[in-house]
Structure formats: C-alpha cells, structure tokens
Amino acid sequence: MQLLASRTGWVSPTHRSLPRVRLLRPGSAAEAVAAHTEEGPDARYHCGGTDLAAQFREGLAPSALVHLGGVQELRSITHTDDGLHLGAGVDHATGSLAPDVVSLLPGLADGWGRIATVRIRFTATLGGNLMARRTRYEMPIMLRALGARLRFLGPDGVFETEPVDLWEDAPPAASLLLGARIPEPGRVRLAYDRSLRPVMTVAVALRETDTGIHGRAVLGSEYRAPRAVDFDLTDHPRDEAGLTALAQDTAARFDDSVGDPVTSADYRRRAAAVLIRRRLQDLLKGA
Ligand SMILES: Cc1cc2nc3c(=O)[nH]c(=O)nc-3n(C[C@H](O)[C@H](O)[C@H](O)COP(=O)(O)OP(=O)(O)OC[C@H]3O[C@@H](n4cnc5c(N)ncnc54)[C@H](O)[C@@H]3O)c2cc1C
Structure with missing residues (x-):
C-alpha cells in the first residue's frame, strides 16, 4: 500500500x-x-x-x-573484428540460441539459456536485465567474467563502460544501452554455476592471450553487485590438487564486502572455492 x-x-x-x-x-x-x-x-x-x-x-x-520495440538496431547479434556484439534488445530465448553465441561462447549460451521461465524468456531482454541494475540478475555476472564492455548512446554520443559500472558509476539518465561487446570471443571460455542460487552464483572465464591463460572468477549475490578476482593459470599445475589450491587462493581474495545479509563473507569464500574448482575442471576438460 x-x-x-x-x-x-x-x-x-x-x-x-x-x-x-x-x-x-x-x-x-x-x-x-x-x-x-x-x-x-x-x-x-x-x-x-x-x-x-x-x-x-x-x-x-x-x-x-x-x-524500444521499434528500434531494430538493438536486436542484432554480430561478430566483427572488435568482438561479439549482443544487441540490448535481444531477448533471452533468441540470444541463447543464436548461432554465433552457441558456436563462439557455448558457456554463455548455456548460462543465458537458464535465465527465467519460458513465458518470460521470449520477452525479457539483455538490455533490461542489465539496466534494471538488480544484483540478483545474472547477465552482469557472466558478462563481467567475459570482460565485456557495455556500449551506450547518450545525449553526448557513444561511450563504453564495464558491467560493474552499472552500480559503481551509473550512466547518466537518457543513456540508451546499445548492447554488450565481448572482445575476442574465440579466445575466452566461460562456465557459469547457479546451483547455489539464490544464495550465490559463480562465473569463471579463462582467456588465452599472447602471454598465457588468464582467468577471472565473478561472485554474484542477491544483495551485492558482482565482485571479480583475476588469476593466472599459465604456469599453474592443473591436476586436482593444483586446481583446488588455485580455486582456494582465488576465492580467498574476495574481500569482506562479498558478505551479505544471508551468508557471511567466510561462508561465501569457502563455497566459492568449491564452485570455482568445479567450473575450472569443466573448462579444462573441454579444452
Ligand atoms: C518471472 C521472472 C523470472 C525471472 N528470472 C530471472 C532469472 O532467473 N535470472 C535473471 O537474471 N533474471 C530473471 N528475471 C529478470 C529478467 O531477466 C528481466 O526482467 C528482463 O531481462 C528485463 O528485460 P526487459 O526487456 O523486460 O526490461 P524492461 O522491463 O523493459 O526494462 C528494465 C529496466 O531497464 C531499462 N532499460 C531497458 N532497456 C534499456 C536500454 N536499451 N537502455 C537503457 N535502459 C534500458 C528500463 O528503463 C528499466 O529500468 C526474471 C523475471 C521474471 C518476471
């Protein structure tokens, strides 16, 4: 009332x-x-x-x-030299089944394909999921792990930000999200774990660069903006003990701000270590 x-x-x-x-x-x-x-x-x-x-x-x-229903330019998915462009007006059903997304980023297709119910998935869009700026929504978590950039058109022209800026440095009113750009999608792999949702979710991405393999783990929460920690897999042992140690070290680097009203930061770090190890094993199995 x-x-x-x-x-x-x-x-x-x-x-x-x-x-x-x-x-x-x-x-x-x-x-x-x-x-x-x-x-x-x-x-x-x-x-x-x-x-x-x-x-x-x-x-x-x-x-x-x-x-925005009549703005066709928001509805495309294109792969160009500077990355995979996902239009803000693409709905969850279309995006998660798009051939470029499935072939270049199967982990994103899988995670995107699990969002919401069938009735909602054909209407709800990527742009709305991001711009609602609700910590419980999942696209900012996956896109942050992938190193995506958000592209806006504002009254002063086009600009790009990172998904975390939705909370830390919100774009000015009237800024229209055009879409998300994932650089070099062929060199990054994503695994997303929502088995503990709504308590927490974890996205893990591995990106091949000219200097090695670099990882990013992102922790999502109902109540806190997604937090990210980067790690280096290049020379790290990849047997079970090595990956367990790497996952524990990575999770331990989430600071106390990951605690939320439901679970303490300590609990979330311990649970994150388990989820990060499992998803790393998946990513390396598929390598
Ligand atoms: C039953 C149900 C279940 C759901 N389950 C999940 C789930 O499991 N996981 C999950 O992540 N989400 C879930 N959602 C949330 C859903 O993904 C979002 O509601 C949806 O993506 C919003 O998209 P929309 O196009 O409907 O946005 P709208 O409702 O049209 O807009 C949402 C906000 O974004 C702004 N906005 C929209 N487009 C733009 C743009 N291009 N530029 C700037 N601002 C813009 C609007 O002004 C508004 O503030 C669920 C929702 C429902 C109703």
Missing part, C-alpha cells in the same frame, strides 16, 4: 492504479535518446517491460515511457 503519484490515495499498486503515462515509439536509437532527453530524467526506456512491471509495483511512476 502506498500513496501513488496518480493521487489516487492509499491503494494497492496494481496496473489499475498506474498514473497516465505518455508512450513514445521512436524508430531508431538516436530518436530514442532524443525523446528521453526531451522528456527529462523521470522518463524510462521500455523494452520487454518484464522488470518495469515489478518497478511499477514498487511505486515507479514515470513521466513517459520510451518504447
């Missing part, structure tokens, strides 16, 4: 109590940013609307919705 902006009084926040809102339907990314900029910071982009429905129930009352 809350007092809504529609001044309907103390009523349950259902769709019936939503205030009137202007709906804008731009046909391009540039038009979308121009429309949002003109409407001001109380406007919101609307893509699949699956998270916005929850935001409305939480009391959001935007001045306008800028619907």
Whole structure:
C-alpha cells in the first residue's frame, strides 16, 4: 500500500492504479535518446517491460515511457573484428540460441539459456536485465567474467563502460544501452554455476592471450553487485590438487564486502572455492 503519484490515495499498486503515462515509439536509437532527453530524467526506456512491471509495483511512476520495440538496431547479434556484439534488445530465448553465441561462447549460451521461465524468456531482454541494475540478475555476472564492455548512446554520443559500472558509476539518465561487446570471443571460455542460487552464483572465464591463460572468477549475490578476482593459470599445475589450491587462493581474495545479509563473507569464500574448482575442471576438460 502506498500513496501513488496518480493521487489516487492509499491503494494497492496494481496496473489499475498506474498514473497516465505518455508512450513514445521512436524508430531508431538516436530518436530514442532524443525523446528521453526531451522528456527529462523521470522518463524510462521500455523494452520487454518484464522488470518495469515489478518497478511499477514498487511505486515507479514515470513521466513517459520510451518504447524500444521499434528500434531494430538493438536486436542484432554480430561478430566483427572488435568482438561479439549482443544487441540490448535481444531477448533471452533468441540470444541463447543464436548461432554465433552457441558456436563462439557455448558457456554463455548455456548460462543465458537458464535465465527465467519460458513465458518470460521470449520477452525479457539483455538490455533490461542489465539496466534494471538488480544484483540478483545474472547477465552482469557472466558478462563481467567475459570482460565485456557495455556500449551506450547518450545525449553526448557513444561511450563504453564495464558491467560493474552499472552500480559503481551509473550512466547518466537518457543513456540508451546499445548492447554488450565481448572482445575476442574465440579466445575466452566461460562456465557459469547457479546451483547455489539464490544464495550465490559463480562465473569463471579463462582467456588465452599472447602471454598465457588468464582467468577471472565473478561472485554474484542477491544483495551485492558482482565482485571479480583475476588469476593466472599459465604456469599453474592443473591436476586436482593444483586446481583446488588455485580455486582456494582465488576465492580467498574476495574481500569482506562479498558478505551479505544471508551468508557471511567466510561462508561465501569457502563455497566459492568449491564452485570455482568445479567450473575450472569443466573448462579444462573441454579444452
Ligand atoms: C518471472 C521472472 C523470472 C525471472 N528470472 C530471472 C532469472 O532467473 N535470472 C535473471 O537474471 N533474471 C530473471 N528475471 C529478470 C529478467 O531477466 C528481466 O526482467 C528482463 O531481462 C528485463 O528485460 P526487459 O526487456 O523486460 O526490461 P524492461 O522491463 O523493459 O526494462 C528494465 C529496466 O531497464 C531499462 N532499460 C531497458 N532497456 C534499456 C536500454 N536499451 N537502455 C537503457 N535502459 C534500458 C528500463 O528503463 C528499466 O529500468 C526474471 C523475471 C521474471 C518476471
């Protein structure tokens, strides 16, 4: 129960109590940013609307919705010299089955393919999953492990950030997420573990570079932004004892900020060590 902006009084926040809102339907990314900029910071982009429905129930009352359904340039997946580009408007079902994603990053296809229910997966998008900025959503965790960059169009032009910046240095209002770019997708492998969700999830990526094999483990939580720790696998022993030691060392480097209201930082480091070792073994088996 809350007092809504529609001044309907103390009523349950259902769709019936939503205030009137202007709906804008731009046909391009540039038009979308121009429309949002003109409407001001109380406007919101609307893509699949699956998270916005929850935001409305939480009391959001935007001045306008800028619907992205007509912005075709957000819906593509392309592989170019500077990486694999996943459009912000790609839904979970389409993205996880896209031939480039399946062939270049099977671990991402698998993790993306496990998000949400069938009914939601054909509507909910990558961009909405990221821009909802909810710590429990999973695409920021996997994309951070992969070293992805997020590409935005703002009123001042195009810029890139990292997934962690969604929490640490949020893009200015009216910035439209164009998509995510994963550099050199053929040189990175991902394994994602959500067996302990909602307590925690872990993404592990191994990237081959000219100097060796570098890893990144990312710890996800319902309540905390994803935390990352990098490690080096180049000259590390890869037998069971070696991988156990590497996973324990890596997990031990997550600082106390990974603790959340449900589990202590110590518990999460110990559990993360087990999940990181298992996923490392999977990645090396498939190598
Ligand atoms: C039943 C259910 C189960 C779910 N299960 C999971 C799960 O298991 N794992 C998981 O990770 N997620 C899960 N989700 C969350 C789901 O993945 C997100 O709701 C979805 O991805 C949001 O996408 P959308 O297109 O519907 O976003 P919208 O609701 O349209 O938008 C969400 C937010 O992002 C902003 N936004 C959208 N697109 C852009 C853009 N291009 N640029 C800038 N801002 C933008 C909007 O303004 C809004 O603030 C679940 C959701 C539901 C309803």
